Amino acid sequence: MADTRLEETGVQGMTITRAGERPAGGQGELLTVNFGPQHPSTHGVLRLVVDLDGEVIRGVRPVIGYLHTGIEKQMEALRWQQGVVVTDRHDYLSPPINNLAYALAVEKLMGVEVPPRAQALRVIMSELTRIASHLVWLGTSALELGAMGVFMYAFRDRDKILAMNEEISGYRMHTSYIRPGGVMADATPRFLEMLETFIRQMPSNIDEYEDLLTNNPIWVARTRGIGRLPAQDAIRLGATGPMLRGSGVSWDLRKDRPYCGYDRYDWQVAVEDGCDCYARYLVRIREMRQSVRILRQAVDGLPGGPVNVDDRKFLPPPREELDTSMEAVIHHFKLFTEGYSPPPGDVYVAVESGRGENGCYIVSDGTHKPRRVKFRSASFVNLQALEFMAIGHMISDFIAIIGTADTVLGDVDR
Numbered sequence: 001m002a003d004t005r006l007e008e009t010g011v012q013g014m015t016i017t018r019a020g021e022r023p024a025g026g027q028g029e030l031l032t033v034n035f036g037p038q039h040p041s042t043h044g045v046l047r048l049v050v051d052l053d054g055e056v057i058r059g060v061r062p063v064i065g066y067l068h069t070g071i072e073k074q075m076e077a078l079r080w081q082q083g084v085v086v087t088d089r090h091d092y093l094s095p096p097i098n099n100l101a102y103a104l105a106v107e108k109l110m111g112v113e114v115p116p117r118a119q120a121l122r123v124i125m126s127e128l129t130r131i132a133s134h135l136v137w138l139g140t141s142a143l144e145l146g147a148m149g150v151f152m153y154a155f156r157d158r159d160k161i162l163a164m165n166e167e168i169s170g171y172r173m174h175t176s177y178i179r180p181g182g183v184m185a186d187a188t189p190r191f192l193e194m195l196e197t198f199i200r201q202m203p204s205n206i207d208e209y210e211d212l213l214t215n216n217p218i219w220v221a222r223t224r225g226i227g228r229l230p231a232q233d234a235i236r237l238g239a240t241g242p243m244l245r246g247s248g249v250s251w252d253l254r255k256d257r258p259y260c261g262y263d264r265y266d267w268q269v270a271v272e273d274g275c276d277c278y279a280r281y282l283v284r285i286r287e288m289r290q291s292v293r294i295l296r297q298a299v300d301g302l303p304g305g306p307v308n309v310d311d312r313k314f315l316p317p318p319r320e321e322l323d324t325s326m327e328a329v330i331h332h333f334k335l336f337t338e339g340y341s342p343p344p345g346d347v348y349v350a351v352e353s354g355r356g357e358n359g360c361y362i363v364s365d366g367t368h369k370p371r372r373v374k375f376r377s378a379s380f381v382n383l384q385a386l387e388f389m390a391i392g393h394m395i396s397d398f399i400a401i402i403g404t405a406d407t408v409l410g411d412v413d414r
């Protein structure tokens with residue numbers, strides 16, 4: 001048969017093309033569907049080329065690059081301290097966690113460790129960010145499957161976290177709060193009051209989500225048994241985070257490769273062995289509960305002391321010294337015009353984001369700018385499991401499968 005292509009416009013911006021004969025032994029023809037490049041179930045711009053046998057998926061090929069920003073390349077032109085601003089923006093649902101991976105890598109390269117109070121504040125901001133990220137997933141995934149009320153509740157609680165971000169950093173999303181050497185500023189009394197209220201209210205709010213979804217027959221029918229990813233295949237495909245733990249594999253970097261003092265907190269890794277969209281939903285619900293548990297301990301045991309290392313390589317001198325000390329003025333000038341210069345070498349540090357392993361690899365040549373910065377993004381790696389989870393399912397189930405991967409396309413393309 002000639003390779004004649006007939007294009008038609010489908011629903012939600014899909015383009016359907018007639019792509020020729022089916023493989024030997026099949027009946028009829030396969031249709032090739034451009035799913036995207038924009039679709040509500042994706043965070044960003046993703047194109048999926050889908051082969052359909054009627055309404056059954058026979059192949060999926062992700063086409064990425066629509067949101068490429070050159071973030072990693074940009075960081076080679078920025079001083080070490082300036083790179084923090086860029087890290088906010090690749091996984092734009094987890095800015096403080098992105099900051100943390102980069103900050104820990106720079107600190108490891110320079111051989112410094114931040115004070116206990118800074119570590120606790122980093123844990124607090126990371127767990128708030130994890131909850132906010134899961135709330136975006138929960139609200140949008142429920143909306144796409146018809147549960148509109150959950151979207152309103154989830155974004156109600158996420159807005160409380162964004163308000164806390166603004167209180168402690170001045171920004172609701174791209175906080176640049178966690179920086180090499182510590183954090184931007186200490187927690188304000190109002191921030192701690194807002195956090196205390198949030199910790200008290202959140203468990204009952206999570207109960208509300210479960211009341212609406214966990215035993216909801218429509219939600220269960222649309223997610224249970226859909227998008228199966230057995231444990232051995234999740235490991236083979238490099239999946240991490242809820243994608244991996246929803247397949248029964250207990251692997252969480254906060255527990256297995258602890259950082260920022262996570263080994264001092266009493267909490268449990270959320271694991272489900274259903275290997276489907278429903279299991280990954282349960283993992284994220286349980287993770288939010290565990291994050292609240294960690295927040296409670298972090299606030300109750302918040303130590304006193306400084307929030308940055310006592311090292312002038314990282315920090316400008318106190319403002320009052322600039323009026324009386326020429327050395328302070330010189331140091332201030334050199335820090336903001338040249339920055340600091342870590343010793344030559346390379347390091348890799350990984351932290352647990354809401355999507356899985358978020359790693360930062362940096363190479364220093366001893367100058368005030370990095371030679372190379374590379375992020376190991378969970379979204380990029382988890383995306384390759386999409387075809388495995390989708391083949392054999394109906395096209396109507398594809399929305400739930402895409403959503404359950406929780407990919408952020410800025411994190412994929414970079």
